[in-house]
Amino acid sequence: MTVRPALQRVLDALTDAPAWICNGRYDVLAVNRLARALFSPVLADTRRPANTARFVYLEPDAAAEFFVDYDRIASDVAAKLRMEAGRNPHDEELIALVGELSTRSDLFRQRWASRDVRLHRSGRKRVDHPVAGRLDLDVESMEMPAEPGLLLNVYTAPASTATADGLALLASWAVGQERPATGIRALG
Numbered sequence: 001m002t003v004r005p006a007l008q009r010v011l012d013a014l015t016d017a018p019a020w021i022c023n024g025r026y027d028v029l030a031v032n033r034l035a036r037a038l039f040s041p042v043l044a045d046t047r048r049p050a051n052t053a054r055f056v057y058l059e060p061d062a063a064a065e066f067f068v069d070y071d072r073i074a075s076d077v078a079a080k081l082r083m084e085a086g087r088n089p090h091d092e093e094l095i096a097l098v099g100e101l102s103t104r105s106d107l108f109r110q111r112w113a114s115r116d117v118r119l120h121r122s123g124r125k126r127v128d129h130p131v132a133g134r135l136d137l138d139v140e141s142m143e144m145p146a147e148p149g150l151l152l153n154v155y156t157a158p159a160s161t162a163t164a165d166g167l168a169l170l171a172s173w174a175v176g177q178e179r180p181a182t183g184i185r186a187l188g
Contacts (some may be wrong), residue, residue, distance in 0.1 A: 002029065002030075003021050003029050003030040003150070004017050004147075007021060007030060007144075007147070008030050008149070010036075010152075011030055011031065011032040012032055012033070014032050014034075014154065014173075015032070015033070015034070016034070016167070016171070017034065017154050017155060017156050017167075018031075018032065018034040018035035018037075018137075018154070018155040018167070019031070019032045019034070019035055019040040019152065019153065019154045019155070020032070020035045020039070020152075020153055021144070021150055021151065021152055021153075022052070022150070022153065023149050023151070024080070024081075024084035024087070024088065024149055024151075025051065025053070025081070025084065025085075025091070025093060025094050025097055026051050026052040026053040026054075026077065026080075027049040027050070027051050027122040028042070028043065028049050028050040028051065029049055029150070031043070032166065033076050033171075033174050033175075034170065034171055034174060035155070036174065037131075037170050037171070037173060037174035037177065038127070038129065038132075038135075038155065038167075038170055040130075041055070041062055041063075041065075041066045041130070042055045042066070045059075051097070051106070052077065053081060053097065053101060054100075054101070055070055055076050056070075056073060056074055056077050057074070057077070057101050057104070057107060057108040058101070058104055058105060059098055060105070060107065065128065066127055066128060066129070066131070067125075067126070067127060067128075068126035068127060068128055068134065068162070069125075069126055074107060074108075074111055075111055075114075075116065077111075078108060078111035078114070078116065078119065079111075079114075079116040079117055081094070081097070081098060081101075081112075082112065082115065082116065082117050082144075083117045085098065086117065088149075098112070120131070122138070122139065122140050123139055124136060124137065124138060124139070124154065125137045125138075125139045129166070129170065131169070131170060131173050132143060132166035132167070132169050132170040132173070132177075133166055134162075134163075134166070135157070135163045135166045135167065135170075136156055136161075136163050137155040137156065138155070138156050138157065138158075139153060139154070139156075140153070140156075141153045142153050142154075148187065
């Protein structure tokens with residue numbers, strides 16, 4: 001699934017805050033430049049779309065290194081997938097994802113068996129980014145009425161904090177990672 005071009009333009013207009021659009025299965029469908037840089041470990045998966053649940057449960061070492069509160073994140077992901085399964089019990093892609101995670105991750109099987117159901121629309125996400133270091137981000141997750149089932153997630157930090165400085169560093173780094181129009185990779 002791809003998002004409408006207008007939604008990508010909305011993401012791209014958010015230049016000071018990482019933002020992405022995902023569905024209830026944690027498929028990352030669109031990102032802005034800063035989210036691509038911030039979540040580079042999650043988005044490194046060559047499968048498309050990238051999927052946060054797969055990253056958390058199928059790459060637990062990398063996920064635990066990236067997410068400061070990995071244990072809480074793992075619980076939240078399973079709980080949200082369970083909620084999504086209750087809302088869309090015939091979603092074949094969700095059924096396949098739960099099956100894949102169940103067969104490949106002992107931790108997912110344990111968390112899924114807890115039968116926890118949780119929905120978080122706001123909160124704190126703490127990451128340890130390989131370039132920007134520790135970032136304590138506020139996250140707002142907003143339903144998109146014109147696109148049922150999709151969520152816009154925006155990550156911010158109060159001004160004049162170490163996390164705001166880290167996001168500025170990350171934004172600068174992200175610009176250096178883009179390819180110039182000639183197709184030659186920028187050095188840096």
